[in-house]
Amino acid sequence: MKEKSKNNLLKMTKKNTELNSLLSSLPGVGPKITQKLRNINLSTFKDALFHLPYRYVDRTKVTKICNLNLNDYAVIEGEIESVGVVFSKRRTLICRISDNYGSVIIRFYKFSNSQKSQFIKGAYIRCFGIAHRGKSSFEFYHPEYSIMEKNNLKPLDTTLSPIYPTTIGLSQNKLRDIIKRVLDHLCQTQTNANVKPFNSEKLILNQFSSYEALKFLHNPPSNTDLSVLESRSHPMQKILSLEELTAYQVSLLSERKTIKSHTSKPMFRDLKSEGIFLNNLNFKMTSAQTRVVKEIADDISSINPMHRLVQGDVGSGKTVVAAFCSLQVLLSKKQVAIMAPTEILAEQHRLNFLEWLSPFKYQIDLLSSKVKGKLREKVYRKIEDGRTQVIIGTHALFQENVKYNSLGLVIIDEQHRFGVNQRLTLLKKGFNGTNNCKIIPNQLVMTATPIPRTLAMSAYADLDFSVIDELPPGRQPIKTSVFSDQKRDEVIKKIQDIVIQGNQAYWVCTLIEESDAFEAEAAKVISSELQLQMPALSIGLIHGKLKAKEKLDVMDRFKRKDINVLVATTVIEVGVDVPDATVMVIENAERLGLSQLHQLRGRVGRGSKPSYCILMYGKKLSQLSRQRMEIMRETNDGFKIAEKDLAMRGAGEILGTRQTGDIGFKIADLSADASLLPLAQQNAEEIIENNPDYGQKIINNWLPKGNEFSLA
Ligand code: ADP
Ligand code: MG
Numbered sequence: 101m102k103e104k105s106k107n108n109l110l111k112m113t114k115k116n117t118e119l120n121s122l123l124s125s126l127p128g129v130g131p132k133i134t135q136k137l138r139n140i141n142l143s144t145f146k147d148a149l150f151h152l153p154y155r156y157v158d159r160t161k162v163t164k165i166c167n168l169n170l171n172d173y174a175v176i177e178g179e180i181e182s183v184g185v186v187f188s189k190r191r192t193l194i195c196r197i198s199d200n201y202g203s204v205i206i207r208f209y210k211f212s213n214s215q216k217s218q219f220i221k222g223a224y225i226r227c228f229g230i231a232h233r234g235k236s237s238f239e240f241y242h243p244e245y246s247i248m249e250k251n252n253l254k255p256l257d258t259t260l261s262p263i264y265p266t267t268i269g270l271s272q273n274k275l276r277d278i279i280k281r282v283l284d285h286l287c288q289t290q291t292n293a294n295v296k297p298f299n300s301e302k303l304i305l306n307q308f309s310s311y312e313a314l315k316f317l318h319n320p321p322s323n324t325d326l327s328v329l330e331s332r333s334h335p336m337q338k339i340l341s342l343e344e345l346t347a348y349q350v351s352l353l354s355e356r357k358t359i360k361s362h363t364s365k366p367m368f369r370d371l372k373s374e375g376i377f378l379n380n381l382n383f384k385m386t387s388a389q390t391r392v393v394k395e396i397a398d399d400i401s402s403i404n405p406m407h408r409l410v411q412g413d414v415g416s417g418k419t420v421v422a423a424f425c426s427l428q429v430l431l432s433k434k435q436v437a438i439m440a441p442t443e444i445l446a447e448q449h450r451l452n453f454l455e456w457l458s459p460f461k462y463q464i465d466l467l468s469s470k471v472k473g474k475l476r477e478k479v480y481r482k483i484e485d486g487r488t489q490v491i492i493g494t495h496a497l498f499q500e501n502v503k504y505n506s507l508g509l510v511i512i513d514e515q516h517r518f519g520v521n522q523r524l525t526l527l528k529k530g531f532n533g534t535n536n537c538k539i540i541p542n543q544l545v546m547t548a549t550p551i552p553r554t555l556a557m558s559a560y561a562d563l564d565f566s567v568i569d570e571l572p573p574g575r576q577p578i579k580t581s582v583f584s585d586q587k588r589d590e591v592i593k594k595i596q597d598i599v600i601q602g603n604q605a606y607w608v609c610t611l612i613e614e615s616d617a618f619e620a621e622a623a624k625v626i627s628s629e630l631q632l633q634m635p636a637l638s639i640g641l642i643h644g645k646l647k648a649k650e651k652l653d654v655m656d657r658f659k660r661k662d663i664n665v666l667v668a669t670t671v672i673e674v675g676v677d678v679p680d681a682t683v684m685v686i687e688n689a690e691r692l693g694l695s696q697l698h699q700l701r702g703r704v705g706r707g708s709k710p711s712y713c714i715l716m717y718g719k720k721l722s723q724l725s726r727q728r729m730e731i732m733r734e735t736n737d738g739f740k741i742a743e744k745d746l747a748m749r750g751a752g753e754i755l756g757t758r759q760t761g762d763i764g765f766k767i768a769d770l771s772a773d774a775s776l777l778p779l780a781q782q783n784a785e786e787i788i789e790n791n792p793d794y795g796q797k798i799i800n801n802w803l804p805k806g807n808e809f810s811l812a
Contacts, residue, residue, distance in 0.1 A: 119146035136270040148282040153262030160322040165202035168231045177226045183219045205239045224250040259319040313339045341768040342776050347802035349784030350795040352561035362540045364405035367432035388570035395566045396425045406542035412568030413738035414548045414702025422511050423456045434508025438492045441514045443468050443648040450492045467493035470648045507541045577736050578705040580713040582729045599664045605683040607667045620645035627667035637664040679707035689715035690725035694745035
């Protein structure tokens with residue numbers, strides 16, 4: 101080994117041990133703080149180093165009270181003019197502070213006696229906080245403060261202050277202090293010899309460069325332009341984004357390589373059985389479906405495991421494609437597992453598979469939270485000894501107790517609802533063979549969310565692609581119209597007319613609050629209102645607070661037409677199939693993003709009858725919402741909608757929150773940094789080829805624990 105690289109290796113090893121030091125080893129970090137830190141996933145020095153501020157405040161100068169602006173973060177200084185404790189709803193400590201230019205009030209709703217005794221009339225105090233509107237002057241609630249001697253003031257900050265994501269009981273000050281000590285420590289022990297200027301795209305290959313960027317972002321010098329930082333366009337941010345995106349690419353691409361290097365049992369097509377399957381369908385497959393079936397079949401018959409994403413707009417008929425390909429695997433005496441995001445969908449799949457595979461007499465079992473106790477034990481046993489060949493369920497499928505007999509194909513429906521992690525766990529369940537020669541199941545991932553190419557490249561770089569770009573014949577485009585809430589009566593009239601013609605309707609309530617309980621409550625109110633307004637019709641209700649069984653019951657009754665109008669929260673978003681439901685009303689449609697609206701709308705227009713979507717809006721539409729409604733009215737094409745959505749709202753919405761939540765980028769932002777993606781991919785290929793150690797290092801640094809996609 102050359103002397104220089106040996107040295108580097110030594111340094112790296114040393115650095116790695118330091119990075120893995122526990123935060124609890126720092127003086128002043130006891131068990132209580134350690135637990136708080138753990139709550140936000142901070143255990144090691146490395147975690148702290150990569151825990152980046154989400155914004156900054158400027159505490160490098162004192163603002164005169166007369167120059168304060170509403171809602172500004174500011175440092176003020178002055179004398180305590182008066183102190184008092186008032187007892188209204190809450191016991192409150194109030195101080196008035198004045199400099200020579202004006203006065204403000206500071207309030208504490210929680211305070212100790214020792215704190216109270218610090219506030220003495222005439223004392224000199226420096227505060228930092230937000231200037232809120234008060235009765236007679238600005239007010240600061242629970243500002244950070246220190247009492248000082250007027251002629252012996254502490255120095256002000258020289259760098260912008262980072263504001264970190266934190267948790268209750270762990271103050272910014274404490275967290276900032278911990279991170280600062282970690283930085284001081286790491287930077288002391290780190291040689292700067294390897295740090296090159298930040299202007300080269302190849303910089304990513306420089307092992308220590310990112311530390312400098314991280315250090316900078318934890319404490320930007322006071323002359324740094326805050327607005328540049330806030331718009332995430334600072335070169336230091338770009339460098340780190342690039343490194344992070346590269347880490348993901350390295351991980352996904354090596355995952356792909358690993359998978360491709362394994363073998364799977366080749367399973368061949370059997371045309372006779374395929375003929376029986378097709379004859380048993382009451383429709384003819386579209387040419388897009390046939391094409392995708394062939395792409396999948398080729399994968400399955402090869403010795404390399406399949407790892408494929410099927411994209412197809414809502415209603416394009418992905419399920420039957422999945423069933424057709426399952427047949428090929430089943431005929432080779434291997435098991436098939438199908439994972440769906442909801443119980444409703446799993447049950448729907450079970451019924452479809454039962455019907456479509458009926459000529460072949462396979463045992464199809466459901467595994468979801470609905471299947472309990474003895475029955476569940478029995479299903480486990482049947483899966484383990486191979487009596488069950490098709491297993492359909494929710495994420496229950498990859499829980500520890502489930503042992504597959506010989507898994508040949510894993511199908512994951514509505515992939516965007518699951519994380520990368522979940523799909524890999526299920527895949528790993530099917531591993532077979534020795535360590536050197538793994539035989540792994542084929543994997544088919546399906547999604548109805550059309551994903552623009554750039555995004556697909558980054559989020560699914562490990563997968564091959566198939567697209568079902570055609571709807572079954574006879575589908576009529578869904579006619580979308582936009583109504584103000586004021587015209588509710590007109591909408592209700594429309595619904596009644598449509599139901600009289602033998603059709604059904606969804607009425608979707610949306611709320612801003614992220615709470616199921618809230619949404620459920622609102623849906624209840626709306627359903628009783630609608631029942632009053634349409635007394636002759638049967639109004640049903642489904643929401644996230646119902647038990648799994650209750651939800652299935654409601655859906656059953658809707659399918660049987662016991663229910664004419666189904667009031668629903670967004671739980672119906674995915675995959676529910678009721679051909680006679682031809683109208684969907686979406687209340688407060690302005691609150692939803694394009695992709696979500698499109699997914700919802702896809703619940704209608706599933707048969708050959710004309711279908712309608714009515715978007716209702718609550719208050720005056722903003723420019724952006726107006727634009728969204730316009731796009732919805734103009735097109736039914738999911739890909740067009742996805743492109744627009746990416747432009748308007750960013751990647752999170754397209755991939756679904758779970759997906760990005762799971763990817764959990766620390767700094768990269770798929771829409772702001774989209775232009776870095778091709779570079780990240782290029783870098784990744786080069787790293788895998790020439791510098792795998794470095795690849796492993798950035799994966800370790802950037803990817804959340806346990807999310808490294810290595811199958812080794
Ligand atoms: P998605 O792609 O949204 O999952 P589904 O698989 O649920 O769509 O299919 C939607 C509906 O279209 C189902 O009722 C299904 O039986 C039906 N379908 C699928 N393929 C065809 C086809 N080629 N012709 C007619 N109907 C079809
Ligand atoms: Mg589907």
